[in-house]
Amino acid sequence: MTSNHDLFVRACARLPGGVNSPVRAFRAVGGEPFFTRRADGPYLWDVEGNRYIDYVGSWGPMIVGHNHPHVREAVERAVKDGLSFGTPCEAEVTMAETIARLVPSVEMVRMVNSGTEATMSAIRLARGATGRSRIVKFEGCYHGHGDAFLVKAGSGALTLGTPTSPGVPAALADLTLTLPYNDFEAATRLLDEVGGDVAGLIVEPVAGNMNCIPPREGYLQHLRALCTQHGALLIFDEVMTGFRVALGGAQAHYGVTPDLTTFGKIIGGGMPVGAYGGRRDLMQQIAPAGPIYQAGTLSGNPVAMAAGLAMLELVQAPGFHDELARRTRLLCDGLQAWADGAGVPFTTTRVGAMFGLFFTAEKIETYAQATACDVPMFNRFFNAMLERGVFLAPSAFEAGFLSSAHTEDVIAATLDAAREAFAEAKAV
Numbered sequence: 001m002t003s004n005h006d007l008f009v010r011a012c013a014r015l016p017g018g019v020n021s022p023v024r025a026f027r028a029v030g031g032e033p034f035f036t037r038r039a040d041g042p043y044l045w046d047v048e049g050n051r052y053i054d055y056v057g058s059w060g061p062m063i064v065g066h067n068h069p070h071v072r073e074a075v076e077r078a079v080k081d082g083l084s085f086g087t088p089c090e091a092e093v094t095m096a097e098t099i100a101r102l103v104p105s106v107e108m109v110r111m112v113n114s115g116t117e118a119t120m121s122a123i124r125l126a127r128g129a130t131g132r133s134r135i136v137k138f139e140g141c142y143h144g145h146g147d148a149f150l151v152k153a154g155s156g157a158l159t160l161g162t163p164t165s166p167g168v169p170a171a172l173a174d175l176t177l178t179l180p181y182n183d184f185e186a187a188t189r190l191l192d193e194v195g196g197d198v199a200g201l202i203v204e205p206v207a208g209n210m211n212c213i214p215p216r217e218g219y220l221q222h223l224r225a226l227c228t229q230h231g232a233l234l235i236f237d238e239v240m241t242g243f244r245v246a247l248g249g250a251q252a253h254y255g256v257t258p259d260l261t262t263f264g265k266i267i268g269g270g271m272p273v274g275a276y277g278g279r280r281d282l283m284q285q286i287a288p289a290g291p292i293y294q295a296g297t298l299s300g301n302p303v304a305m306a307a308g309l310a311m312l313e314l315v316q317a318p319g320f321h322d323e324l325a326r327r328t329r330l331l332c333d334g335l336q337a338w339a340d341g342a343g344v345p346f347t348t349t350r351v352g353a354m355f356g357l358f359f360t361a362e363k364i365e366t367y368a369q370a371t372a373c374d375v376p377m378f379n380r381f382f383n384a385m386l387e388r389g390v391f392l393a394p395s396a397f398e399a400g401f402l403s404s405a406h407t408e409d410v411i412a413a414t415l416d417a418a419r420e421a422f423a424e425a426k427a428v
């Protein structure tokens with residue numbers, strides 16, 4: 001039998017850090033990653049046969065659990081007709097119509113192959129449409145690895161201590177202005193100062209790459225008003241929140257209408273997909289309808305569209321998101337109870353089926369608070385949970401995700417593990 005360790009040794013010889021995306025490497029939590037052989041429902045199995053309850057969900061897409069038969073069968077049917085056409089196909093039209101129906105601010109959409117491509121393209125559109133160069137993002141928010149976004153970025157960049165990446169030319173980084181998330185005054189001040197030069201302000205409407213931080217009440221409305229006042233485009237990066245925190249995404253949940261929205265994860269059903277869309281007058285500026293160029297050999301891939309459409313069918317079931325939110329609350333309340341019982345300072349955040357675990361007694365609303373939490377304690381808890389067969393995101397700065405396959409029994413098993421894990425993490 002191949003072992004996780006042997007595979008990691010082989011991987012490190014040929015893949016930087018042994019992985020194809022930094023967050024998978026377990027650098028922050030210590031130890032070595034496991035190698036998944038198969039996944040089903042709420043579970044992953046590694047190459048050694050160990051089973052894990054999975055709260056990473058492929059970093060968000062697997063909202064109906066792994067290997068859901070409806071999604072798998074749609075993929076199997078699509079594959080029989082060919083893997084890629086390089087011509088338009090019906091499924092991509094249906095995908096665009098579905099997104100537009102479920103997210104009304106998106107009048108037109110362009111399919112791409114990742115969340116990174118979606119955000120890079122949205123920013124190009126914002127710059128092209130406004131004739132302005134600067135963009136505004138938030139400290140600790142992550143929008144993929146495009147140059148413009150690797151400035152005070154979250155996710156693996158924050159975890160590994162390189163929030164502003166080498167390799168991004170200073171001339172480009174200087175065009176990215178950053179703001180503290182959830183700070184009303186700072187946003188007002190910055191836009192009053194330079195708003196006339198700002199093409200777009202991009203935000204994760206629920207921050208999910210510095211752990212999970214919901215917006216303060218009225219904050220997204222405030223950003224909307226500022227962008228309107230200064231003629232900057234408001235871009236919601238819903239790669240993580242789209243179709244997860246509510247059927248219509250965070251914009252439906254909070255009742256705020258952005259100019260442009262980016263998607264990924266769930267709309268691919270587990271296949272590599274992204275999309276950006278928004279107001280018709282803006283999207284009509286994208287080539288070949290307009291002059292702003294953006295293209296993709298595999299964009300609108302028929303197999304990926306089939307997977308995404310099948311998943312979007314499932315999340316439209318009546319009560320789907322309410323039930324997921326209820327179970328997420330069960331999980332978070334249960335964790336809180338065991339942490340309190342063990343005398344461990346701990347707090348949780350959640351919006352829909354997205355949650356955050358913080359080792360602090362404070363209510364978390366800012367990047368500064370998130371990064372001041374007890375990270376070594378998180379790392380011990382992570383490893384104690386892993387030993388008990390529960391896989392949390394391997395970083396104190398990533399959100400957790402629930403799926404409809406996480407039944408009350410699965411949550412109860414998670415909580416049993418947590419009771420011991422809190423005690424073990426505290427004992428050190």
Ligand SMILES: Cc1ncc(COP(=O)(O)O)c(C=O)c1O
Nearest residue numbers: 114115116142143144239240264
């Ligand atoms: C909010 C957000 N935007 C963009 C991205 C980039 O997506 P991808 O990894 O598919 O390029 C991610 C995740 O990686 C994300 O969480």
Ligand SMILES: N[C@H](C=O)CCC(=O)O
Nearest residue numbers: 021023059155156209398
């Ligand atoms: N936090 C990232 C996206 O949501 C994790 C995915 C990755 O970068 O591999």
